Amino acid sequence: MTKLRQAITVPIALVFILLSAIVLLSLNASTLAHDRPEIILRGEKGSFSDQKITVEENNGSLYIPLDIFSDKTGYGIYTNEQRQKCVLYLGPDKATFTADNNFVILNEQVVQTPYLPLWKENTLWLPVELLPFLFDENTARQISYNPQTKVLSIHKAHDANVSRINISAKENGTVITLKVSEEFTKKDITLKVANGWFHIDILGGKVPDNLAEKTTPNGLISKVKIIPLEQVVSLAFKLKKRIIDKELILNPEEHEITVNLRTSEKVKNQARNEEILEKQKREWLIDTIVIDPGHGGKDPGALGKGGIKEKDIALGVGLKLGQIIKKNFPDIKVVYTRNRDVFIPLWRRTQFANEKKGKIFISLHCNSNPNSRAKGFETYFLSADQDKNKEAQKVVLKENASIQFEEAHDQQRYKGVNFILATMAQSAFIRQSQYLASVVQNSLSKKMKPLGLHSRGVRQGRFWVMVGATMPNILVEMGFVSNRYEASLLSKRSTQQKIAQAIFEGIRKYKKDIEAAI
Ligand SMILES: [Zn+2]
CATH class of the missing domain: 3.40.630.40 (Zn-dependent exopeptidases)
Structure with a gap:
């Protein structure tokens, strides 16, 4: 009899232990899932509705997985798993991140940041503060983060649709590149020369207030002026010498408008664009x-x-x-x-x-x-x-x-x-x-x-x-x-x-x- 009772009690005890283990485990799992912090991604009207994203806490910082960020916001990424690099395309701006590396390439410029991306689960994880650090009023999209409300919002830095002008000197001319956040057609753009100034007039063009000051003259251009007119903005460039040819190239994929200005002779003593880039690289x-x-x-x-x-x-x-x-x-x-x-x-x-x-x-x-x-x-x-x-x-x-x-x-x-x-x-x-x-x-x-x-x-x-x-x-x-x-x-x-x-x-x-x- 005693033997029989033992035989029964043992399995019952086992079942009890197993059951309580399962209950404990599931409790644990649910608290864990609950504990994983979330932040809210907020876009501006017409982009995407509020999205929750699960982030990970590490050393007091919250990390966002870039692949899920891209899924939820619709902003594109390109991942190179072998080199543990990710490129994020945020409107016309582009940032390249590398795992365990606090240098970021933002629009071809090397930016040193105090934040370190991590590589995990085949994607890069960015410290949440890194995004507002990079995307500010100087980029087309501005990102801000409120640690109290845990809202990361992405909005246009200004209502401008022409955010940057870059002027680079080439051997036989000068290239003016405009960064745009709207698709302009050739009909919207007029090129003309008047009184020693070269004008790019853009119908529906809007520029940030300080665009002229932010633009560095180079090559054939000695001075830049912005003239806002009714419905048109005129970007004016003072010419050092006569140009014999001008060419307009629209590049919507890169969010760029390029104007090539050519002179008959070589522009001497002008560093070429690649040389300038090389020089920037050398500094690092x-x-x-x-x-x-x-x-x-x-x-x-x-x-x-x-x-x-x-x-x-x-x-x-x-x-x-x-x-x-x-x-x-x-x-x-x-x-x-x-x-x-x-x-x-x-x-x-x-x-x-x-x-x-x-x-x-x-x-x-x-x-x-x-x-x-x-x-x-x-x-x-x-x-x-x-x-x-x-x-x-x-x-x-x-x-x-x-x-x-x-x-x-x-x-x-x-x-x-x-x-x-x-x-x-x-x-x-x-x-x-x-x-x-x-x-x-x-x-x-x-x-x-x-x-x-x-x-x-x-x-x-x-x-x-x-x-x-x-x-x-x-x-x-x-x-x-x-x-x-x-x-x-x-x-x-x-x-x-x-x-x-x-x-x-x-x-x-x-x-x-x-x-x-x-
Ligand atoms: Zn010593």
Whole structure:
């Protein structure tokens, strides 16, 4: 009897457990679904009705999936899954986003943003703030976001239908391109020359107030005037010389109207359009790297076991790093804040880096601690937020103490500087600095762990030497000179070479990723 009862109770208990598990699971699933935040997409009349879109929260930011955004709003996208890039066509404006890259190409211009798109589920996810950052009163569509109501609205920036004029110089003439948000026909447009001015009259054309000021004369054109008339807007261009031919091309697919003006002879000394674009591209290329070996001269930095000095290790690694960069990228300019044993004030180091138009600033240091067992390497980026880690705070104090070697009048420079303001001015570079710090630290981990060295990770700190740099910058603490084992390794040329190689490989990855967006 007892056996039989047991046989029955066991299955009943099992069923009960299973049932409650199912109830619990479904409860959990429904709360999860409920918890996923939503925002509302709002278009203007005639475009699309209010649409809810499920977004994802990550580090306090809401992320919008671009594929669903496109479905709901009707704005087109093009996705390159292999390169994890997406192009968004918002009316006449076009933006290209890349995963894990805060550079965006907006209408052929590289724009640095403080936001990082992510790649997930075969599409790009954009931080919601990125869209209002890009699409403002200078684009045909303006996007705004209200975090209280969670409404993202997309509306025409102005009621203009001719939003931009671009003038570019070609070898035998000049091209005027108008960005339009309405389809004009050839009947709507009249081209004429009067009193040395070339006119494009557009029937039904409406322009933003400041269009003339926003247009840069180029090539044959020395001046631009906008004359609003009844039902017609006249765009007037002052000519430097006579034109022999004019041609009107409508390009509704690109939302453009193009007018080619030709002269009989070549227009000399005018940069061609492609050259200008190339130049803009070059400004973003990593063509100059500033290496900053810490301390020097009367400032020895940390003093270590066996009489070794931080300043000597920093210089040793710095010079080796420069050589490796030169060997692998002969076109990159390497500049050193010091290439010998000399004292350089902290403020002068970033000023020098800015003067040299550096694209990356790498400061090299060694750590030290009263506890001789403290060990490992770490990479810092400048941040107004103090790292909560006490050890990291000590590192900041130790490195900033270098100013005691500076002249009294130099020390005055640091007084009254508000770190939060100083770092805000740099906020455009913080994301890149953070990224650079992470790739350099990863690369160091790979190379240094086999030597028995330990990774302390990426940290943030308020370092004087990084304040004011107008480029992404990091500070590497390569190891502890107060630790007997690390001190002996750090003083070896072979270890210094390995550290330099590891930092270089981090820089190479960073360069590749940043330039992939250009
Ligand atoms: Zn140092």
